[in-house]
Amino acid sequence: MTTGTLITVAPTGAESAKAEVPALPVTLDELLLTAKECEALGAAVIHVHIRDDEARPTLDQGRLRETVAALREGTDLIVQLSTGGAVTDPEADRLAVLDAGPDMASCTMGTLNFGDDVFLNRWEFIVDLHTRMQERGIVPEYEIFDLGHLTALQRLLGKHGLPHGGHVHVDFVMGVPGGMPGTTATLAAAQHALRDLPEGTTFSATGIGRSTIPVLLASLSAGGHLRVGMEDTVTYAKGRPVESNMQLVARAVGFAQLAQRPPLTTTEARALLGVAPR
Ligand code: KMH
Ligand code: ZN
Numbered sequence: 001m002t003t004g005t006l007i008t009v010a011p012t013g014a015e016s017a018k019a020e021v022p023a024l025p026v027t028l029d030e031l032l033l034t035a036k037e038c039e040a041l042g043a044a045v046i047h048v049h050i051r052d053d054e055a056r057p058t059l060d061q062g063r064l065r066e067t068v069a070a071l072r073e074g075t076d077l078i079v080q081l082s083t084g085g086a087v088t089d090p091e092a093d094r095l096a097v098l099d100a101g102p103d104m105a106s107c108t109m110g111t112l113n114f115g116d117d118v119f120l121n122r123w124e125f126i127v128d129l130h131t132r133m134q135e136r137g138i139v140p141e142y143e144i145f146d147l148g149h150l151t152a153l154q155r156l157l158g159k160h161g162l163p164h165g166g167h168v169h170v171d172f173v174m175g176v177p178g179g180m181p182g183t184t185a186t187l188a189a190a191q192h193a194l195r196d197l198p199e200g201t202t203f204s205a206t207g208i209g210r211s212t213i214p215v216l217l218a219s220l221s222a223g224g225h226l227r228v229g230m231e232d233t234v235t236y237a238k239g240r241p242v243e244s245n246m247q248l249v250a251r252a253v254g255f256a257q258l259a260q261r262p263p264l265t266t267t268e269a270r271a272l273l274g275v276a277p278r
Contacts, residue, residue, distance in 0.1 A: 004264040005256040006225035006272060008045040008171075008204055009038040011245040013231025014086035018055035021234050023244055026051040028063075028070055035075045037246045042253040042263030045078040045273075046071060047106065047141075049085070049231065057086040059093040064100035076266040078275050080104035080141060083129055087117040091125050098132050103275050105133060106171075107140040109149035109156070113178030119145075123152075130156055134164050139275050141204075142170045145179035147186075150193045157198065165274020168201040170194070171227055172219075175211035182211020184218040191222050202272065206232045216252060220259040228252045 011025050011034045018026050025034040028050075035046050050067050052058040064081065071079045081102040083094045098105055107129045108121045133140050140163045142153050153170065162168065172190050175182030180190070187205055194201050206227035207215025216226055228248040236242045236251075253263055270277055 003223070003261065004268065005220065005259070005261045006045065006202075006204060006264050006269050007043045007249060007252055007256065008047055008080070008225070008227040009034075009043040009245055009249050010047040010206070010227055010229035010231035011035075011038070012049045012051065013229075014049050014057035014082075014084075016230065016234055018051070021230065021241070023242060024230055025245065026055040028067060031067065032070050032074050034245050035071055035077055038249045039075045039077050039266070041246060041249045042256075043077065043249050044264050044266045044269035045080055045104070046075075047080045047082060047227065047229070047231070049082045057089075059085050059089055059097055061096060061099060064097060068100050068102055072278075076278070078103045078266065078269055078273065080106065082106050084108050084119070084143065087114055087119050095125075095128060095132065098129075098136060098138060101136070102138060104139045104141055104273070105129070106143050107133070108143040108145065109152045110146065112145050112176070115177045126152070126156060127160060130160055130163065134161070137164050137276070139163060139165045139167075139169075139273055142168070143173055144170050144190065145173050145176055147180055147190060147193060150190065150197070154196050162198065165276075167272070167274035168198050169273055170197075170201065170203045172203055172205040172215075173208070173232075174205060174215050175208035182207035182215045184214060187215060187218040187222060187224075191224065208232050209235065216255060220255060220261060226252050226256065
């Protein structure tokens with residue numbers, strides 16, 4: 001409870017359409033400006049999905065490399081690429097995301113219904129992601145959409161060893177239709193289940209849509225960290241669309257300060273997560 005708060009911004013995602021959400025950053029310029037402003041407000045990690053020229057989700061290798069380079073050049077943020085992509089992305093393209101050489105990458109710990117779709121994460125695919133990240137010195141963030149995903153993570157670490165850097169960090173993504181609900185009781189249950197993971201395992205949490213604020217408050221009070229951004233919610237309050245990712249980061253920073261757990265700097269975040277200094 002005494003540590004500061006790691007704030008991750010997830011500015012874009014793969015699910016919202018630019019036509020319906022004009023404030024969504026989809027070009028590299030928009031992403032970079034968002035990254036700089038969110039860093040200035042207190043974010044330390046950026047969870048990145050990219051878009052093509054028509055603003056559709058893409059895992060294009062050239063664009064991914066260009067994005068990593070631009071974020072490194074323009075900010076001190078820890079660059080975390082999504083290997084989840086969009087539900088339609090093939091496994092080979094999702095694995096190839098690691099070739100872009102990010103500091104971190106996401107690794108979802110199981111298959112789930114994802115609204116009307118299926119987000120497929122086969123065991124062998126998870127093992128491939130985990131072991132390739134170990135080999136390449138990329139720090140994973142294990143994405144936990146359901147409580148059973150923590151059991152899968154325990155199995156993964158038991159069979160294949162700790163991630164690069166030796167520290168285990170998970171992100172509870174709560175409130176996806178098909179995953180665990182975004183409630184205080186579920187967050188407490190998920191935190192309790194961390195007892196079966198290596199000592200010192202840390203967690204962030206994010207609540208999709210309406211569960212954003214309950215999950216944010218529950219995570220802060222439980223000693224957890226925060227992920228916020230337009231990947232997870234495009235509504236700021238009832239009837240009020242999110243104006244920008246900065247608005248969401250600023251709100252999270254305000255809550256973290258009220259909780260007397262101010263945002264971690266990028267240097268502190270690297271030390272916490274086991275990400276090598278630049
Ligand atoms: N877009 C979702 C299907 C991740 O980034 O690793 C998957 C997702 C998780 O967003
Ligand atoms: Zn994502």
